[in-house]
Amino acid sequence: MEFRLIDRIRERTAQPRADVRLGIGDDAALLAVPAGQELAVAIDTLVEGVHFPVGTAAAEIGWKALAVNLSDLAAMGATPAWALLALTLPDADAGFVDGLAEGFAQLARAHGVALVGGDTTRGPLSLSVAVHGFVPPGRALTRAGAQVGDAVLVTGTLGDAAAGLRLLQGAMPFDPANEAHAFLRGRLDRPTPRVAAGLALRGCASACIDVSDGLLADVAHIAAASGVGVELEPSALPLSGAMRAVFDDASARALALGGGDDYELCFTVPLSRVGEVQAALDAMGCPATRIGRVVEGEGVRAQGDRVALTQAGWDHFPG
Numbered sequence: 001m002e003f004r005l006i007d008r009i010r011e012r013t014a015q016p017r018a019d020v021r022l023g024i025g026d027d028a029a030l031l032a033v034p035a036g037q038e039l040a041v042a043i044d045t046l047v048e049g050v051h052f053p054v055g056t057a058a059a060e061i062g063w064k065a066l067a068v069n070l071s072d073l074a075a076m077g078a079t080p081a082w083a084l085l086a087l088t089l090p091d092a093d094a095g096f097v098d099g100l101a102e103g104f105a106q107l108a109r110a111h112g113v114a115l116v117g118g119d120t121t122r123g124p125l126s127l128s129v130a131v132h133g134f135v136p137p138g139r140a141l142t143r144a145g146a147q148v149g150d151a152v153l154v155t156g157t158l159g160d161a162a163a164g165l166r167l168l169q170g171a172m173p174f175d176p177a178n179e180a181h182a183f184l185r186g187r188l189d190r191p192t193p194r195v196a197a198g199l200a201l202r203g204c205a206s207a208c209i210d211v212s213d214g215l216l217a218d219v220a221h222i223a224a225a226s227g228v229g230v231e232l233e234p235s236a237l238p239l240s241g242a243m244r245a246v247f248d249d250a251s252a253r254a255l256a257l258g259g260g261d262d263y264e265l266c267f268t269v270p271l272s273r274v275g276e277v278q279a280a281l282d283a284m285g286c287p288a289t290r291i292g293r294v295v296e297g298e299g300v301r302a303q304g305d306r307v308a309l310t311q312a313g314w315d316h317f318p319g
Contacts, residue, residue, distance in 0.1 A: 015105075015114040019081065029116035031082060037134040042072035048125040052189070053168055058099030059106075060189035061127065066107045067191045068212065069131040071263040074198035075210040077141040078133030080111045085118035086128040100127075111195055141201060141208035141267070143225035150206055150268040152230055152292035155194050155281065157240040158215055162259020163247060164188035172246070180242035187240075191263040197286045201267055204277050208267040214260040219292075220300050222268065229297035238289040268294055 022030035033039050046065050048054055066083060073080050085104070089096070108115060113131070164184035167174045175181050194210075201208060207226055209218045215237075223230045237256045244252060269277050274290060281288045295301070 015108055015112065017081065017112070017114045020114050020116055023114065023116045024118070029082070029084075031116065031132075034134060036136065038137050038140065040073055040076045040078035040133045040135050040140065041130065042069050042076075043128060043130040044068050044072070045126060045128040053165070056189060057103075058096045059103030062100035062103030062105075063107050063190050064103075065127040065129045066104050066113070066131070067193050068263060069129045070107070070111060070113070070193035070195055071191065071210040071212065073131055073133040074193050074195045075141060075208050075265055076133070076135060077139065077198045077202040077205075077208070078135040079199065080113045080131060080133045080195060082116045082132040083108065083113050084130040085115060087118065087120045088123040088126045089120065090123070090125055107193075111193075135202075139202050141198065141205055143207055143209050143222050146207040146222055146226035146228050146230075146268040146294045147270070148228055148294055148296050149271055150294040151271050151274045151290050152219065152232070152266065152268050152294065153274070153277070153288045153290050154211065154215070154238065154264055154266045155197050155286050155288050156192070156262070156264040157238045157243065157256075158211065158262050158264065159237075159243055159252060159256035159259045160184050160187035160240050161191065161261035161263075162188075162214075162255045163243050163252070165259075165261070166255070167246070180245040183240070183242040184246065188261060191261065193263060194265045194286060196284055197265055197281055197288075200280050200284065201265070201269075201277070204273055204280075205267040205269050208265055211262040211264045211266050212260060214258040215262075215266065216257050216300055217260075218266055222266070223298060223300055226268075226294075227298075229295045229299055229301065230292055231295050231301045232292040234302050236289065236291045238287075238291075 019032045019034065021032055046052060052061055052064060070080055165188055167181055167184060207222045209222055211218050219230050234253050234257065237253060239252050239256060278288050
């Protein structure tokens with residue numbers, strides 16, 4: 001049965017690439033890294049009830065499992081190429097596997113990603129995906145490099161995924177026919193990895209990170225890696241129309257600051273290049289909003305007051 005499940009995944013995720021010398025079906029894949037490129041590698045695990053709600057549709061799980069990893073490559077300014085998938089299932093449900101593989105494949109095709117190997121085993125539902133991408137030497141975006149005086153920007157809108165989860169958790173009755181509710185749930189289930197934006201930021205951004213654990217926590221990573229402080233303007237945070245339609249201003253901004261699961265890019269650029277960068281991203285349909293600045297010191301402040309980061313952001317092992 002395990003091998004039949006693997007065959008089903010392979011049939012639905014086939015993506016020919018010349019640099020895949022040997023893909024699924026052997027003990028290991030054989031892959032050719034293009035000359036003059038560095039290899040960027042990232043891996044994430046998604047667990048039912050932790051990273052996606054129990055009962056989430058299989059196709060949505062497959063999409064999200066790849067999306068969160070492509071977001072890591074986007075934050076590095078890397079071009080996606082290959083993926084590995086380790087799938088743990090409570091039982092050999094062929095229909096579930098078909099749906100999961102289709103959701104995974106939809107996003108993989110959009111980014112030219114080939115699934116080149118993986119594993120299946122029995123246990124509580126979880127997925128581990130590893131992705132590989134290419135970046136020219138010395139051109140990768142990192143969390144280090146932000147300079148005092150740089151502007152802090154973020155793509156898209158913040159807090160939508162956390163708002164969708166809040167609805168499912170009973171903050172108010174979830175109505176799938178409600179356009180705003182459906183939008184927020186969609187942002188939770190099918191995040192958009194900002195791969196094109198990451199590529200456009202190469203040579204422009206001084207530091208970059210994807211917003212996965214919550215804006216405050218992730219901006220703090222940039223501040224720590226760069227040895228600087230960051231001052232945010234909470235009133236400048238970009239909020240979607242759906243967020244504003246469902247939640248009051250205070251709740252919306254709290255979700256935008258600490259909710260997580262957005263998979264937008266937060267980055268710093270020299271002040272003189274803000275307009276240029278915003279125009280370039282806007283032209284590709286990915287607007288970016290200036291939300292703060294890099295300052296001397298350490299940590300993250302908001303409107304001059306230090307923000308308690310211990311109360312914001314996702315932590316798998318709180319204590």
